[in-house]
Amino acid sequence: MSTWVTNAWYVAGWDSEVDHQPLARTICGVPIMLYRKLDRQVVAMRDACPHRLLPLSMGIREGDSIRCKYHGLKLGPDGVAEEMPLKTDRVNTRVCAETYVVAEKHRFVWLWVGDKARADEALIPDLWPCSTPGWTFDGGYYHVAADYRLMIDNLMDLTHETHVHSGSIGQPELMEAPLQTRVEGDRAYVARWMPGVDAPPFWRGALKQPGPVDRWQICEFLAPSSVMIDVGVAPVGAGATLESHDQGVRGMVVDCMTPESDGTMHYFWGMARSFDQDDPGFTARFKRAQGGVFLEDKEILEAQQRAIALNPDLKLNAYNIDEGGTRARQIIRRLIAAEAARA
Known part of the structure; x- marks a missing residue:
């Protein structure tokens, strides 16, 4: 059985990544080529020429079409042949490459790799801070040699910050604060409230004032493979609570994990924030700092994936701190099973 849901939306790239030149990216085991037409609409096509299977991403753009670099078969943005390798041959429109929604x-x-008839844009995960006035959003991309579910486990268990990210966002209080976990449909939540603590270096710099703070973390898993983490600090006495916390500095970590294969993934990370929105320099520094934090996660998860491969007789164990990741995995398994039953 597959380790991912097929009839679902996955991030194929940042809007800035997909441009005129073809971009190759394997998604859920399928090699895909992406590019923008002249009107900037995105084309997603199987990255294999229907003639001799050379990757079309190596091809030559001609207007909105792509010409294979091997023998010159030309395909339109709908994947249908427009010119045969021999110009004297009649065009066979049954020659085509598969396209995707x-x-x-x-x-x-976003790319839908499953049944095209079931592709509904209303099913795109609701990453609301990325598109809401009053928030600014940016981030980056890493290829990670690890199962995408390991990153979901990581993001739904933030106690690892104490040790993995001790120089930036980690602090001992993360190991002491009680966890609140719940499931609502295809979403899982883990919440942590840390009152009257010292702000870690990153958040102290964002708050720009001394003194103890109330700190919160609310992790939300959105099927099939996204996690948003509501994070921030507020001065003690400002009135912030776990339910309402716009009194200090607030951000929303946004992570989308797209499976590439059973042991590799595309990791799209970023943060939306509702403070210092008009400071592009801070945005760039913020992105650089966040990228460094996630590189630490990348190192840990790739080592974990290697250890899993080297220890086939052992299995992952789940403790109390792992409940959020466990709930997320249960949702994924349920969706996969429902998909298999429907098929």
């Missing part, structure tokens, strides 16, 4: 939302290009 795409959509643009929340600064991302």
Whole structure:
């Protein structure tokens, strides 16, 4: 059985990544080529020429079409042949490459790898801070040699910050604060409230004032493979609560994990924030700092994936701190099973 849901939207790239030149990216085991037409609409096509299977992403753009670099077969943006390798041959329109449904939302290009008839843009995960006035959003991309579910486990269990990210966002209080976990449909939540603590270096710099703070973390898993984490700090006495916390500095970590294969993934990370929105320099520094934090996660998860491969007789164990990731995995398994039953 597959380790991912097929009839679902996955991030194929940032809106800025997909341009005139073809971009190659394997998604859920399928090699895909993406590019923008002259009107900037995105094309997603199987990255294999229907003639000799050379990757079409190596091809030559001609207007909105793509010409294979091997023998010159020319395909339109609908994947249908427009010219045969021999110009004297009549065009066979039955020669075509498979195309896929795409959509643009929340600064991302989304791809539906399953049944085209079931592709509904209303099913795109609701990454609301990425598109809401009063918030600014940016981020980056890493290829990670690890199962995408390991990153979901990581993001739904933030106690690892104490040790993995001790120099930026980690602090001992993360290991002491009680966890609140719940499931609502295809979403899982883990919440943590830390009153009267010292702000870690990153948040102290964002708050720009001394003194103890109330800190919160609310992780939300959105099927099939996205996690948003509501994070921030407020001065003690400002009135912030776990339910309402716009009194200090608030951000929303946005992470989308797209499976590439059973042991690799595309990791799209970023943060939306509702403070210092008009400071592009801070945005760039913020992105650089966040990228460094996620590189630490990348190192840990790739080592974990290697250890899993080297220890086939052992299995992952789940403790109390792992409940959020466990709930997320249960949702994924349920959706996969329902998909298999429907098929």
